[in-house]
Structures are given as structure tokens and as C-alpha cells.
Amino acid sequence: MFKNRGFVFGLLISVTFIGLFYFTVDLGEMKAALIQTDYRFLAPGIALYFVSVGFRAIRWQYILAPLRRISVLQLYSVVVVGYMANNLLPMRLGEVVRAYYLSKKTPINTSSALATIGLERIYDGLVLVLFAVTSLLLLTVSNITEGVGAVTVWTLSVMAIVSASIFLGMIILFTLIVVRPSLSSILYKIIDYFPWQVRQKIKDFVGQFIYGLQRLKSPKNQLKLLLLSLPVWIFEGGMYLVLAYSFDIPGHFAPHILIIPVILMVTAASNLITAVPASPGAVGPFEFFAKESLLLVGIQSGIAGAYAISLHVALLLPVTFVGLCILWIGPGSFSNLTKGAKDQMSSRSG
Secondary structure (H helix, E strand, O other), X not given: OOOHHHHHHHHHHHHHHHHHHHHOOOHHHHHHHHHOOOHHHHHHHHHHHHHHHHHHHHHHHHHHOOOOOOOHHHHHHHHHHHHHHHHHOOOOOHHHHHHHHHHHHOOOOHHHHHHHHHHHHHHHHHHHHHHHHHHHHHHHHOXXXXXXOHHHHHHHHHHHHHHHHHHHHHHHHHHHHHHOHHHHHHHHHHHOOOOHHXXXXXXXXXXXXXXXXXXXXXXXXXXXXXXXXXXXXXXXXXXXXXXXXXXXXXHHOOOHHXXXXXXXXXXXXXXXXXXXXXXXXXXXXXXXXHHHHHXXXXXXXXXXXXXXXXXXXXXXXXXXXXXXXXXXXXXXOHHHHHHHHHHHHHHHOO
């Protein structure tokens, strides 16, 4: 999982999107936009991001509650370290590091922790698809997307429907596995066909993973998970909105309130693409899709590119710095943490 080929694959994806970004942006215009940026909006934007991380910790506490009650403050530090690891490791391996780090600080098994993180990602996806659909409807009604053509809007709508179907399908599948023991029995029977050397390790992993999905046992819990996911992305989207004022992007729309669906679209597009394994921090795909989202509503490529780069830097650097500080203050180091996560996952996979 941590091998060089994963890094090379992620690097190729990022290089491809960096190339696409470079050849589809006005570099002179982007340089001018970066020079003229009002950086006073940077601090409040970053503050909003760390508030959204707080809501992630609150949601994670709710998911973990059937396994063990853990304080929000303790989970906050684990979430930050996990995001730091995602920003420094390819292929979203920071999720594994985050699960392992939680297992080191609490009695919760790494596999169960991974399951809870997987639930987070599914509900994140649902909220982002909701943002995408809402923005497309509002922008279409307001005629902002009139210049991009019906084919583009139709394509985006189909992509949103497909994405929603995937996330809902995963929730249904996980729910059935949790509430119907007969399905998990079938899964264990399939594992019996694996080589005997790894069979028990895989069963242990699957069992702990299913145990981490306890919050899916009732529709009420699932609705609460969705509701807890909304402030996570509302506050992160708030960061996107505040930084948009640094480039006077709201001034391109009349009335200015139309910046809201635009930011919803940027938030959805730039974050849904990060589900694709890439280089550390999803550098490349994030910038390209954030820029393209703004191009759809008539923002010049240079301004859109400058905004996308500045936004991603603001998302990556502060949380990475804070995560490294948390590890520096506490026992352990980033190298030991990644090595421990690698060793544990390797032992589980045989």
C-alpha cells in the first residue's frame, strides 16, 4: 500500500492535471491577480476551516460512540494529524495513518477506525453532491451558465446523479451487512476461499471493520450523520467564500448573492475529485477543477487560477503545520507514525 508504485501513480495523475491547469490558464493574468490579491481575508478564511475541522471531530465522536466515548478535543487533534498526513502522503494514505493514530491513543482497533472514516467520506460525498445539484439548479435558473451550453450542464447533472447513486449504494450495502448477519456470513464464506495463510487475518480485519459501522443500524442515526455533515462543509465552504473576496470574485455577479451557488459548485467539484488517489494533498486535480468551476460562470482564467492556487495553499499549509506541531509536542514522530501504520496494515494483509 505504501510502495513506490502508489506514489508514482499518484504523481502521474497530479502531473497530468497540473499540465492541464498550466495550458488552460492565462499565466500573465494569474500573476497579476496574485499580486493584487487582498490577503486580509486569508486569516478569517483559515479560521473558518479550522472550525469545520471541529465539526468533523464532533461528527466523528458521534460515529465512534457505539465503540467508545472519546472527547472532541482528543479527536480534533487526531483529525488534524490525519489531514496533515494526507497532505504529505500520496493516494490518501493519511486516512490509514489517522486510523492507526487513533488506535495508538485509544483502545479502538485500526480496522474499526478505518470503517468510521469510510463512513465520514461517504457522507461527505453525499453533502458535496447535494451542493453540486443545488448550485446547478440555482445557476441554471439565474442564467449564469447560459453561455456554457446545455450539453455541459446536462453532463454535470448526469455526473451528479451517478455520484449520488454510488454514495447511496455504498450506504445501503454497508447497512445491509451490519443489520443482516446472513450477509456477513456469506462474506466470511467467500474469505474461506483465500489462502489459509491470510484467511484469518482478513476475517479479523473484516470483522473489526463491520464493527465500526454500528451507526448504520438505524435510519435515525443515518439522518443525524447527514445533518452533522452539513456544518462541516458549510464552514469549509465559508472559507472558500471569504477567500473569493480576496480576488473580488463576488463583484463579477449581479446580484452578489449569486456567489453562494458559485462557491457551492467550487466546493463540490474541487473536493469530489480529491476522492481520486493522487499525489500528496491532491495537488493538480484540486486546482484544475476549482478553476474550471469558475470558468463555467464566466470568471477569467487567470483570476480563477490564482484563486484556486491560493485556496489550496490555505487549505494545505496551516493544517499541515499544526499537525506536525501536535506530533512534535506529543510522543512520536511523523516517520514513526507512518511506519507503524504501514506495518500494521501489511500484517493484516498478510
